[in-house]
Amino acid sequence: MRRxxxxxxxxxxxxxxxxxxxxxxxxxxxxxxxxxxxxxxVSKHLRILTECQLVKQEQTGREIYYxxxxxxxxxxxxxxxxxxxxxxxxxxxxxxLLKKMKTTKKK
Amino acid sequence: MRRxxxxxxxxxxxxxxxxxxxxxxxxxxxxxxxxxxxxxxVSKHLRILTECQLVKQEQTGREIYYxxxxxxxxxxxxxxxxxxxxxxxxxxxxxxLLKKMKTTKKK
DNA sequence: TATATTTGCAACCATATGGTTTCATTTAAC
DNA sequence: GTTAAATGAAACCATATGGTTGCAAATATA
Numbered sequence: 001m002r003r004x005x006x007x008x009x010x011x012x013x014x015x016x017x018x019x020x021x022x023x024x025x026x027x028x029x030x031x032x033x034x035x036x037x038x039x040x041x042v043s044k045h046l047r048i049l050t051e052c053q054l055v056k057q058e059q060t061g062r063e064i065y066y067x068x069x070x071x072x073x074x075x076x077x078x079x080x081x082x083x084x085x086x087x088x089x090x091x092x093x094x095x096x097l098l099k100k101m102k103t104t105k106k107k
Numbered sequence: 108m109r110r111x112x113x114x115x116x117x118x119x120x121x122x123x124x125x126x127x128x129x130x131x132x133x134x135x136x137x138x139x140x141x142x143x144x145x146x147x148x149v150s151k152h153l154r155i156l157t158e159c160q161l162v163k164q165e166q167t168g169r170e171i172y173y174x175x176x177x178x179x180x181x182x183x184x185x186x187x188x189x190x191x192x193x194x195x196x197x198x199x200x201x202x203x204l205l206k207k208m209k210t211t212k213k214k
Numbered sequence: 215t216a217t218a219t220t221t222g223c224a225a226c227c228a229t230a231t232g233g234t235t236t237c238a239t240t241t242a243a244c
Numbered sequence: 245g246t247t248a249a250a251t252g253a254a255a256c257c258a259t260a261t262g263g264t265t266g267c268a269a270a271t272a273t274a
Contacts, residue, residue, distance in 0.1 A: 043252060064250080
């Protein structure tokens with residue numbers, strides 16, 4: 001079964017879980033209170049997030065605190081980073097100049 | 108039907124399409140040659156990418172060139188950006204110092 | 215005009231997904 | 245020791261997903 005970070009963050013509930021957990025570690029029970037779904041559904045999301053290492057477990061007694069593991073998010077960053085300058089429209093003057101030179105040369 | 112950018116980039120074929128198209132606009136036929144799937148399958152992917160505005164169509168005769176629209180990728184960037192400093196482990200000395208002062212003060 | 219090319223759409227299919235309910239296990243509290 | 249709380253796993257279900265094949269429409273080419 002394919003289980004990667006991109007698929008993990010595709011679900012809005014999982015993105016919300018990530019955002020909550022990034023602030024501070026939480027138990028599944030505490031998390032479930034933030035959503036309309038059942039605790040078990042949240043647990044399934046946590047399983048998926050764990051499988052792609054977006055979260056880590058820390059057991060204390062019968063409670064399990066889920067921590068955010070930001071490193072795994074880097075894969076997403078690496079994918080979109082090459083496109084950043086395409087949506088950020090601020091090009092410095094050197095870039096514009098180089099682009100101009102390139103076009104005129106071609107012509 | 109939910110159709111957002113996160114779901115769009117969840118599929119590896121669609122991510123590959125995006126990467127190809129970002130280099131230069133392509134027709135569905137040209138795109139399909141890069142994959143094992145049928146042209147129609149690629150067409151379905153393009154439909155999804157169009158719906159969340161990750162690509163734009165430009166018709167010339169009977170051919171349709173698909174362009175990459177980087178702006179729509181910003182939504183993903185905005186989501187992961189807050190976590191960036193959590194995975195980038197390079198903190199400058201001032202940050203470390205401030206952190207230290209904070210802890211000692213608390214104690 | 216007749217034919218070939220490019221494309222999107224519809225119907226269908228196997229599997230994945232996200233949810234539920236039920237149950238077993240472990241640990242805390244009484 | 246008995247009961248309650250926290251959790252994960254399994255079974256089940258409706259729907260979404262990604263693929264296929266077949267077909268129709270529009271445009272280029274002969």
